[in-house]
Amino acid sequence: MDRIASFSDDPFDKPPCRGCSSHLTEPYIKCAECGPSPFLLCLQCFTRGFEYKKHQSDHRYEIMTSDFPVLEPGWTAQEEMALLEAVEHILPVPFKNLHISDCEIFIVFVHHTPACDDPPRPIFDSVLSRDMAGYMPARADFMEEFDNYAEWDLKDIDFVDDDSDILHALKLAVVDIYHSRLKERQRRKKIIRDHGLINLRKFQMLERCYPKEVQELYDAMRRFARVVGPTEHDKFIESHAVEFELRREIRRLQDYRKAGIKSFCSAKVYERVGRLREEERKKRTMLNDVLQYIQDGKACQQWLSKQAAIPTLFCRRSAPPLNLTGLPGTEKLNEREKELCQVVRLVPGAYLEYKQALLNECRRQGGLRLAQARALIKIDVNKTRKIYDFLIKEGYITKA
Incomplete structure (x- = not known):
């Protein structure tokens, strides 16, 4: 039984092929039954049916590859990694030892969300307390933890001298599993704290400051915030907001150029005249409709009757009082x-x-x-x- 898995790390960071000791390049094969250390083979050794110690050629296997899309259908994960590596090696580290006086154009990140070192302290069981998921600022902890019942698996474990080797190893495995669950709990806490997610309302207010198009990007890229950290993530979003504003300004200037305008002074006159023209067009349309009915007496009477009936058509009926019979409380x-x-x-x-x-x-x-x-x-x-x-x-x- 085979299946395709993903593995996008540097090939020099992985063990070599067990058959020919060459560096592995994607796609390559990983045995699904041999372990705990991974048993990896290149495609050539796999096709020859290479066997070594406990590994047999009929074992289940996984095809390790990154030939699948992540964000765009036309881009594979391998190409995304190659692009990121190229950017990392070619471009300098941005915003390092940089001052506003050092360059003419500098983006100021006004929407940066600081870490929640001093979150709000709402009353217990208030609306704000529920929005903060029961966070207790005085203890810097939550009333209910992630994976809240992880400790239950340890409560009955007791190491005694007469334990067999298998039982002792099983108990140690349970402790190791518990430690991994604790690490995941701390990792989630760190993400929440670093990105200022405890103060949810402030986070939502900052998010609304962006245009709709940038908010959609914000929602799509939120899952990657844990990878880069709060400052880098805010810089990424803010830079896209600035890009959106620049593109909108470029489109506006292109419209001016199509209209034959070559100066900002003329552009102001063009905008003002355009607004007046649009207002006159709306007024002229309404006047033409009225004049059309006035020329026909019967049609005019029907039109006046319809206009008089509009308020009654759109009048909302008041809802009846609520019946409280049998309702709790x-x-x-x-x-x-x-x-x-x-x-x-x-x-x-x-x-x-x-x-x-x-x-x-x-x-x-x-x-x-x-x-x-x-x-x-x-x-x-x-x-x-x-x-x-x-x-x-x-x-x-x-x-x-």
Whole structure:
């Protein structure tokens, strides 16, 4: 049984062929049954059916190759690696010992996300605390770890003197597996901390600063952020944002050139006249439509009737009050709160959660503004305002 796997490292970093001791070049063969050290063969030795010690020619094998696309269908992984190696060897290290006075053009990375050395400290079980995945800044740890039950596999292991060699080796293997799971847990923590992902809202706000096209690139390249680190990743994204702005400016200048404009002063006049022309065209179109109906009395009457009926056609019917019968949490509400939930069409459980979040934030800050309430409650702003006004009126919270 064979299958194709990927292996894109430098061939001089791999063991040589077991048959002829030559350096391996892709594609080459890896035995899937011999181990733990990899048993590698070049294609020539594999076709001859080379066998060595425990390795047999009928063993299952893998074809190690990087002839598959990563980002673009027309580019293979091997070509991507060759391109990166060429860039690394030919280009100098960017932004090293470079000052703004040393060059005329310098990109300033204003959207760099610093490491979260001092993340926000929200109240336990608040909306922000849930957004931060239960992160506890005072302990620099999470309430629930990645692979949270990894320790369960070790809780019953005990090394005793009368263990057999096989049992002792099995226990050591379990400990090694546990160590690898701990390393993965720490690796994920480091990625979250280095890239500032703990403060999720700040990260999302910075992401929205980019144009839509750059945001799409940002989403596509996010999976590679762990490879290069936060500063290099931000430089990469920011440089593409600058490239997008330059391309848009080039297209604008090309449009000016097609229109025969050769100076920026003329371009300003061209833009202003173009806006006036477009406004006049819209007005002229509306006037022509009206004049067309005025010339025919019957058509004019029909057109006026249609215009008068437009507001009623697009008028939204108000939704009926919400029926609270049988909904969880209804028994915890007083009559005024039930009326609010019916009018706002909010289930009692959600109202109680929002109410508690606003009360906690109000106690912590000594008052609460409407803008702060909207930041805590991610629902319709009109509903948030009604809940906020109700809690103010009933004396549950106070204005800041």
